[in-house]
Amino acid sequence: MSISENLNRIRNSLPEHVTLVAVSKTKPVSDIMEAYNAGQRIFGENKVQEMTEKWEILPKDINWHMIGHVQRNKVKYMASYVSLIHGVDSLRLLKEINKQAKKANRNIDCLLQVHIAEEESKFGLDASELSEIITSIKSGTLSNIRVLGLMGMATFTDDDHQIRKEFQNLKSLFDKTKNVVSECSILSMGMSGDYQIAIEEGSNMVRIGSRIFGRR
Numbered sequence: 699m700s701i702s703e704n705l706n707r708i709r710n711s712l713p714e715h716v717t718l719v720a721v722s723k724t725k726p727v728s729d730i731m732e733a734y735n736a737g738q739r740i741f742g743e744n745k746v747q748e749m750t751e752k753w754e755i756l757p758k759d760i761n762w763h764m765i766g767h768v769q770r771n772k773v774k775y776m777a778s779y780v781s782l783i784h785g786v787d788s789l790r791l792l793k794e795i796n797k798q799a800k801k802a803n804r805n806i807d808c809l810l811q812v813h814i815a816e817e818e819s820k821f822g823l824d825a826s827e828l829s830e831i832i833t834s835i836k837s838g839t840l841s842n843i844r845v846l847g848l849m850g851m852a853t854f855t856d857d858d859h860q861i862r863k864e865f866q867n868l869k870s871l872f873d874k875t876k877n878v879v880s881e882c883s884i885l886s887m888g889m890s891g892d893y894q895i896a897i898e899e900g901s902n903m904v905r906i907g908s909r910i911f912g913r914r
């Protein structure tokens with residue numbers, strides 16, 4: 699199957715309220731252009747430098763989503779163009795994004811990454827850190843960022859029951875966050891292997907790579 703066939707098959711299977719982020723990390727610009735020519739405009743990358751190199755040469759109506767872990771010293775390279783940063787997991791990072799957004803004279807949209815998987819990972823907030831960061835945002839002065847929602851990744855496992863439980867956990871944190879953060883509307887969960895479960899559990903943004911572009 700070609701990239702455009704994969705893309706169309708997935709798009710046709712997604713409910714209308716679900717946004718597709720085509721995850722193009724490690725893939726060449728020719729693959730991105732094939733998806734672009736099939737109508738895709740939102741692409742996800744997990745490295746700032748790679749994303750910036752692609753942004754420079756590809757059509758400017760592409761929306762670039764940073765889905766990976768972000769180091770604070772890399773924010774400046776994408777501040778002028780990034781359309782959504784999914785992986786915000788500290789107040790320090792959020793403050794740096796705000797600072798760089800101000801310099802670039804724009805607002806930057808962000809999602810807070812929550813750690814829901816059973817696997818050990820350095821990345822993502824737990825429930826209490828999430829509520830702390832939301833309290834700071836609400837009382838704070840971060841005028842150039844908007845927190846539009848939450849992002850999370852389920853455990854890499856064949857156990858659908860466990861994946862479902864983790865997504866339910868994130869959905870419930872999302873609902874709580876929505877109650878206190880008015881612009882919170884995006885729930886980014888679901889990848890190639892688990893996006894159907896994620897949508898059943900309330901996702902409205904899926905990040906799909908290998909099912910579109912093939913193995914990495």
Ligand SMILES: *Cc1c(COP(=O)(O)O)cnc(C)c1O
Pocket residue numbers: 721723744765766851888889890891905906907908909
């Ligand atoms: C790579 C990646 C994806 C896409 O993974 P696939 O299994 O190829 O669909 C989604 N989200 C994040 C955060 C990723 O790093």
